[in-house]
Amino acid sequence: MSNSRLIVIAIDGPAGAGKSTVAKALAKRLDFFLLDTGAIYRALALQASRLGVAHSDGPALGKLADSLPIRFDAESRVWIGSEDVSTAIRTPEMSQGASTVSAHPEVRAALLGLQRQLATAGSCVVEGRDIGTVVLPDAPLKFFLTARPEIRAQRRFDELRARGQAVGVDLATTLKEMQERDQRDEKRQVAPLKPAADARLLDTSDLSFDQVVSAMEQAARSRLAL
Numbered sequence: 248m249s250n251s252r253l254i255v256i257a258i259d260g261p262a263g264a265g266k267s268t269v270a271k272a273l274a275k276r277l278d279f280f281l282l283d284t285g286a287i288y289r290a291l292a293l294q295a296s297r298l299g300v301a302h303s304d305g306p307a308l309g310k311l312a313d314s315l316p317i318r319f320d321a322e323s324r325v326w327i328g329s330e331d332v333s334t335a336i337r338t339p340e341m342s343q344g345a346s347t348v349s350a351h352p353e354v355r356a357a358l359l360g361l362q363r364q365l366a367t368a369g370s371c372v373v374e375g376r377d378i379g380t381v382v383l384p385d386a387p388l389k390f391f392l393t394a395r396p397e398i399r400a401q402r403r404f405d406e407l408r409a410r411g412q413a414v415g416v417d418l419a420t421t422l423k424e425m426q427e428r429d430q431r432d433e434k435r436q437v438a439p440l441k442p443a444a445d446a447r448l449l450d451t452s453d454l455s456f457d458q459v460v461s462a463m464e465q466a467a468r469s470r471l472a473l
């Protein structure tokens with residue numbers, strides 16, 4: 248597709264709704280690039296932990312976010328400076344950490360411009376919590392993915408297991424932590440997790456991965472005339 252018409256597809260929703268895998272596959276099918284905004288909050292939480300900045304300290308986190316040396320490479324790996332942190336940011340600790348740091352208004356303000364700027368690099372699929380509502384409200388196509396909590400927890404647990412990060416973690420704990428995170432993401436003052444008024448809601452609980460991606464691809468091709 249030509250670069251003269253840059254298109255953004257926004258995908259929001261809670262943890263475990265299938266956003267990441269689906270967004271990746273959709274981007275590939277459409278030959279768009281993928282922007283995983285959760286990775287930015289995760290990288291900030293990791294950097295804060297390493298530098299001894301408390302996840303409760305909004306002003307300090309805002310400053311850290313202003314100069315966070317984060318970048319994504321062509322394979323969507325995440326770098327802080329010269330270190331590939333793609334795996335380090337995917338632990339349960341960093342899931343909670345990202346949710347905590349992302350609730351601070353200073354952090355959200357600091358990372359807004361970065362997300363918008365990254366989204367101008369080409370046509371892209373952008374996934375997060377507030378993409379359709381706040382970051383890119385003019386996106387011509389928006390999805391909000393959901394699934395029942397038990398299903399989302401099972402998916403998260405399977406992901407952790409597949410990455411060898413499930414040691415000492417069980418399904419019940421994963422469910423509990425996910426529900427805490429949903430609560431925090433939905434209740435925060437700035438840019439809470441919620442569907443945009445013009446988002447297409449998709450409950451993925453009883454759909455296969457392929458059904459979800461195909462439905463989204465079809466919507467994209469007809470809505471955006473791709």
Ligand code: DC
Binds near residue numbers: 262284349376
């Ligand atoms: O999508 P994820 O699980 O990697 O996101 C981690 C946390 O980052 C999530 O619990 C809330 C926060 N987040 C956010 O507040 N806004 C976004 N656009 C993306 C993620």
